[in-house]
Amino acid sequence: MANYKTGFVSIVGRPNVGKSTLINALMGQKIASVSPKAQTTRRRQLGILTTDEYQIVFLDTPGIHAPHHKLGEFLNQEAEKAMKDVDLILWVVDADAGPLDEDRMISVTLASLKKCPPVFIVINKTDKVAGTDLRARFDQFAELRPTAKLVGICAITTEGLPKLLEAVIEKMPDGEPEYDADVVTDLYERDIAADLIREACLLHLRSEVPHGVNVRIDEYTERGEIGALIHATIFIERESQKGILIGEGGAMLKRIGITARKQIEEMSGRKVFLELKAKVEKDWRDNEMILTRFGYKIERKKKTGKR
Numbered sequence: 001m002a003n004y005k006t007g008f009v010s011i012v013g014r015p016n017v018g019k020s021t022l023i024n025a026l027m028g029q030k031i032a033s034v035s036p037k038a039q040t041t042r043r044r045q046l047g048i049l050t051t052d053e054y055q056i057v058f059l060d061t062p063g064i065h066a067p068h069h070k071l072g073e074f075l076n077q078e079a080e081k082a083m084k085d086v087d088l089i090l091w092v093v094d095a096d097a098g099p100l101d102e103d104r105m106i107s108v109t110l111a112s113l114k115k116c117p118p119v120f121i122v123i124n125k126t127d128k129v130a131g132t133d134l135r136a137r138f139d140q141f142a143e144l145r146p147t148a149k150l151v152g153i154c155a156i157t158t159e160g161l162p163k164l165l166e167a168v169i170e171k172m173p174d175g176e177p178e179y180d181a182d183v184v185t186d187l188y189e190r191d192i193a194a195d196l197i198r199e200a201c202l203l204h205l206r207s208e209v210p211h212g213v214n215v216r217i218d219e220y221t222e223r224g225e226i227g228a229l230i231h232a233t234i235f236i237e238r239e240s241q242k243g244i245l246i247g248e249g250g251a252m253l254k255r256i257g258i259t260a261r262k263q264i265e266e267m268s269g270r271k272v273f274l275e276l277k278a279k280v281e282k283d284w285r286d287n288e289m290i291l292t293r294f295g296y297k298i299e300r301k302k303k304t305g306k307r
């Protein structure tokens with residue numbers, strides 16, 4: 001194809017700045033889970049945007065932060081891996097908060113890369129800041145990486161997105177598309193369903209409990225016209241959290257189930273029967289064996305023997 005453009009674009013940033021909201025907005029459909037709580041995204045996920053002129057493969061990534069658990073180490077590794085071998089990095093920051101330590105951590109990581117791809121600093125949530133304050137914010141973020149292009153957006157209203165997309169396309173090299181035009185993401189429907197159930201937990205559960213939640217799909221069966229039958233287990237870290245998750249007379253689990261079912265039905269375009277159960281997997285976020293079993297495998301650097 002003559003003049004066809006194609007490339008990989010990583011979306012990185014600290015937790016809760018709106019990376020997944022941005023990938024959904026760019027895709028024009030919800031492929032990634034979003035919530036008001038930090039560390040919603042737990043793995044890299046592709047959003048593949050294909051037109052007659054270009055195919056851009058966006059990578060949503062977990063928020064980079066100072067980890068308190070082994071799970072956090074995995075999340076940072078996932079995000080940092082996505083900074084290498086891409087054509088462009090969209091570093092998302094929050095206009096409302098200004099640069100925080102975690103943003104500075106990211107600027108250090110970017111500076112340490114042997115071959116850093118071009119970087120755009122995408123200043124999101126511009127809806128929350130008035131004009132003059134916003135200009136000051138731009139200056140503050142520009143200091144973190146003076147060579148980066150700065151773009152202001154609001155991922156929720158999509159303001160600024162056409163301009164951002166135009167600038168992204170400009171950076172894409174010529175090439176053939178790698179994915180079929182109808183493929184929008186690399187996750188299987190059952191994985192997205194698991195994320196949507198966790199998203200419902202993040203929405204309904206208070207304080208620390210939802211961060212210790214993991215969801216396993218035990219059964220995902222197509223029942224033709226009737227829809228899909230899904231059985232899932234929600235893991236929590238402690239016995240005391242089980243009661244909170246289930247709620248009085250099962251009320252909380254029911255509420256989570258209703259929210260998740262609606263989201264899964266919207267995502268899959270068909271009726272869904274969802275059955276949830278709760279199980280304790282003690283302190284799983286700090287247990288590498290269980291983390292690996294859940295699909296969060298931490299990579300250890302090989303020892304060189306030198307000190």
Ligand SMILES: Nc1nc2c(ncn2[C@@H]2O[C@H](COP(=O)(O)OP(=O)(O)OP(=O)(O)O)[C@@H](O)[C@H]2O)c(=O)[nH]1
Nearest residue numbers: 015016017018019020021035036039040041063155
């Ligand atoms: N006001 C406002 N809120 C936004 C905007 N973009 C995202 N949000 C909200 O910010 C919160 C976090 O959004 P996410 O997309 O989950 O953030 P994330 O960066 O993917 O977070 P992690 O996956 O935890 O790293 C959600 O409550 C979003 O609705 C925006 O442009 N304006």
Ligand SMILES: [Mg+2]
Nearest residue numbers: 019020040041
């Ligand atoms: Mg996210």
